[in-house]
Amino acid sequence: MKLPVRRIIAWCIDWVCILGWVAVTAAVGIPLHANGLIHLNDTAQENIVGAAVIVVPIVVAAAVCESRSKPSTPGKRMMHLQVRTGSARPNFLRALARNSLKLGVPWLIGHTAVYAISSATADGTTPTAVWVLIAAAYAIPLVYVVALFVADGRTPYDRICSTAVTATPPASETRVL
Numbered sequence: 001m002k003l004p005v006r007r008i009i010a011w012c013i014d015w016v017c018i019l020g021w022v023a024v025t026a027a028v029g030i031p032l033h034a035n036g037l038i039h040l041n042d043t044a045q046e047n048i049v050g051a052a053v054i055v056v057p058i059v060v061a062a063a064v065c066e067s068r069s070k071p072s073t074p075g076k077r078m079m080h081l082q083v084r085t086g087s088a089r090p091n092f093l094r095a096l097a098r099n100s101l102k103l104g105v106p107w108l109i110g111h112t113a114v115y116a117i118s119s120a121t122a123d124g125t126t127p128t129a130v131w132v133l134i135a136a137a138y139a140i141p142l143v144y145v146v147a148l149f150v151a152d153g154r155t156p157y158d159r160i161c162s163t164a165v166t167a168t169p170p171a172s173e174t175r176v177l
Helices: 003-034 043-067 074-078 092-118 128-148 156-161
Strands: 081-084 164-167
Touching: 003 043, 003 074, 003 081, 003 128, 003 164, 043 092, 074 081, 092 128, 092 156, 128 156
Parallel strands: none
Antiparallel strands: 081 164
């Protein structure tokens, strides 16, 4: 299977894990909010809490996974992929930057757009800036996917962070008999 396809499958597997975390936070947060134990006064507070509770832990967890001795998220591990910087694994700060650009930026742009839509102007219109945010929230991941299939297959966040995703042989092929 070609590397771009493996990366997309790994990404889908990772998103199942991410959605698990979102479900846990919803299972805790919704009852707390419904019972009046959490009071958020405006969309800015909601956006900040959403980022702190959902986005930041996911970005940090992915960075931890990609900076350990086997530099792979669960999806990459299942697809026999790993993140490299040159011939080494990335350090935590590089992996954090990579995942901030890969996951954090598009997610926060999308979050901001959704909250802005929910607090539309008094006349019910949505400002042009919000539509720009929505377009960016969709365009950035689309650019990431397209980049997998052009040139050397490195995404913009890999280029910026001087990383690359490489294939590793399955464990059964690397054992010495």
